[in-house]
Amino acid sequence: MLELKNITKTYPAAGENVEALRGINLQFRNSEFVSILGPSGCGKTTMLNIIGGLDGYTSGDLIINGTSTKEYRDRDWDAYRNHSVGFVFQSYNLIPHQTVLTNVELALTLSGVSKKERRMRAKEALEKVGLADQLRKKPAEMSGGQMQRVAIARAIVNDPDIILADEPTGALDTETSMQVLDILKEIAKDRLVIMVTHNPDLAEKYSTRIVKMLDGRIIDDSKPLTTDEVKNETVKAQNKSKDEHKKKKPSMSFGTSFGLSLKNLFTKKGRTVLTSFAGSIGIIGIALIYAVSHGTTTFIDTVQEETLSSYPLTIESQNVDVSTLLTTFMGKAQSISEHENDAIYQKAMLYEMMNAMNSLETSENDLQAFRNYIEEQRADENSKLNSALAGVQYTYDTDLHIYTQNVDGTIMRSDTETMTIELMKKYADFDMSSMLAMRDQTVMGNVSSGIASSMKLWKEMLPGDNGKLVNDVTEKQYDVIYGSWPTRYDEIILFVDENNEIDDMTLYALGLKSEEEMKMLMDAALNGATIDYEIKKWSYEEIFNMDFRTILSSDCYTYDEKTGIYTDLRDTEAGLKYLYDNGLTLHVVGIAKPSETSIATATRSWIGYTSKLTQYIIEHANNSEAVKTQKNDAATDIFTGLPFKDSDGTVSTEKKAVDFKDYISSLDTAGKASAYIKIMSVPSEDTVKQFVSGTLANMTRADIEASIIPAVAEQTGMDTETISEYVSSMSDEDLNELFTKGLVEQYKAQYAAQVGQKLSVMTTEQLAYAMDMALDQYSDNESAIYYDEILEFSDSTYEDNLIKLGCVDL
16 A cells, blocks of 8 residues: 655755645555646646655655655665556657667566566567557657557556556547556556546546645545555555565666667667767877876886985984075065164174074984884885885994005095095195084084085995895996996995096096196196196906905004003004005995986996995994993093093082092192192182172163173174174173173183282192192082083093994994
8 A cells, every 4th residue: 555644845946945745645545546636836746756756755754565665775766666666757758769669678677587578578568558569669650649558568567556657648639648548547457556637537537536736735535545445455555565575676687788788879870989989089088198197107206216316315313494594594584673764774684694593403303213113114015105115224423434545556535525625725725624614513514414425425325125235226227337236245336427437536536546636637726727638548447456445433543552542543654554454345346327217316426335334334343442442431532531521411429529539639749739720710609690690780781782892892803883783682681691601701710810819829839738638628519510620521522432433323
């Protein structure tokens, strides 16, 4: 039984809701011919679509054989439409290129019915509507009445419980309409037929029940169900509901769908050809776009990979945010003060730039933790980082000392930067070492060091995966023109440019040019003269016979029993020759140049060594006597014999006190006298604070500026007016801090002078005796203070000494 309970349907349109159905309540018998009458727009077709599952209701419930459809899913509605409902439309909705028989069969294809059974049931349905002799015709060859009969046959071929007819006679003449309605009346004897029509005469003549609608409501029902009929229909519905569960869900076999599609293509050959042509153009276009896109992406990836291999992403232990500096500089290049445009004002760009540079902070990176993370990701095949990394190279604070003998027989260090500095100092009287030292001390040192590393002559090659010494990227970038790639820690390879050429400075660093020739070049550069030269060449065998020795940093230092410190053997020619003769020999095993397909390679010649050499140097350094000595005494500099200064506060007060007293006790008479004068010349902190606070209490900002400007001008050599502007721009806090430092230094100098004058009347022996007497009276705190003030400390640190010796943690 079919039942509609308080069904409503609302359509949203142009910002307002249109109610098509307003609380429809209807019950239908299992077999009757029901006509729905009403004017256009009253909701007849909407109700028919809801009954047929073509449209959903807004509220209420549609009950089919006692089962609510509120929880129906798409598959349930498909099964309902395919097995329980047949549709007859006013416009027939037949497939024009299919035959009558095929049109009727089509309704059975989704039910999984075999082809033989489909054919048989379609013929039976067509016989019922009187079209048994029209099976091979196509819809275009038939009249309107015949096409509507085909539509009816298609509706009943699946043996549905309900036939829904929407204006089935609307496009037919009277005689044909009566023929169609006779067929529907006959069908209604054993199933429910619901017809929407505008013709009340036909409805009165053929229907067993007439339902009238107006404005989305039921206004009349000629034959509603009685109470007994409802009970009987409910029992029938329950029995039928059990059978409904056995019906298959709609499905179409692959063979059937393929056959229908193929027939459709061959029926409309012209459209198929045009569609195929247009589709082929689209496919070719997409293929071309994909090919260009893939090729461009591959090219970009290759450029990135090769560029990064020559200029890799570098993460250092200390990092300076240079972008912040540049942003600050660009911002300070604008006006920094508001003023009238009545004169010319200063733009303090350089002052602000220096302040910005000096205010930058260096951040520390935990490289050990980062390395562990990188190795974990590389070991994980599912990691994105695993596929993104072409290679990883670890560098350390080690200085590679490579030496060779040049054509003059002189042992020299094979390093272009070192040799350039020596040549400039020796022949141009220009010391670049101080400039480089200043560079390394500034915030720009990290940036400069990164650029300088790419210009080095000796460079470690990017290692490959799984223990391979040379990365695949490097092997793709360069072609080995002679020899092979290194396979051992003591093997190296020479890289030349694409023309098999090496520049003059590199040739000199390799020992292939004499110092006299470089002097001639320097003289020509200084005098602006031109010089004649001849092109020289060297055979591959001559290159292979070059002799390079690496001297370990730790081997450069030997213990001097007389002084008790370690001295550098390289300071003497004999010592350097000893180190050279006993150094590790490096063998040239290959010569390579950029490949023709290479996109980004180093622009100058260089020598590549493997990561195995780095590991060898570090491992041997850790086992050297100098490193062991330094590690055994972490408080004393083995190169000077002086203690390291406690810069991080790790040395306790008690330790400082003991070391101070031991130091004083070890001095001779003159040393003790000198130490006593120094100790007595150190004012107490309370005395210094009292002097500073007393001085500042009686001074205004103007007084402070007047006192500090001449002193700063004298120290810097700058004019007073410029210094005055600079001091005026300082905050009160910065000005007081600067002035206080000057006061402290001034007071300490005056105090020391007064003490020195008073103690000058005492003899050396008296001063030494006074020192011995006072030593036992000093508290630990006083001794710790004198430890920092009196003792002479090393300019280096424990960590710097280990790096100097080549001792780092792998």
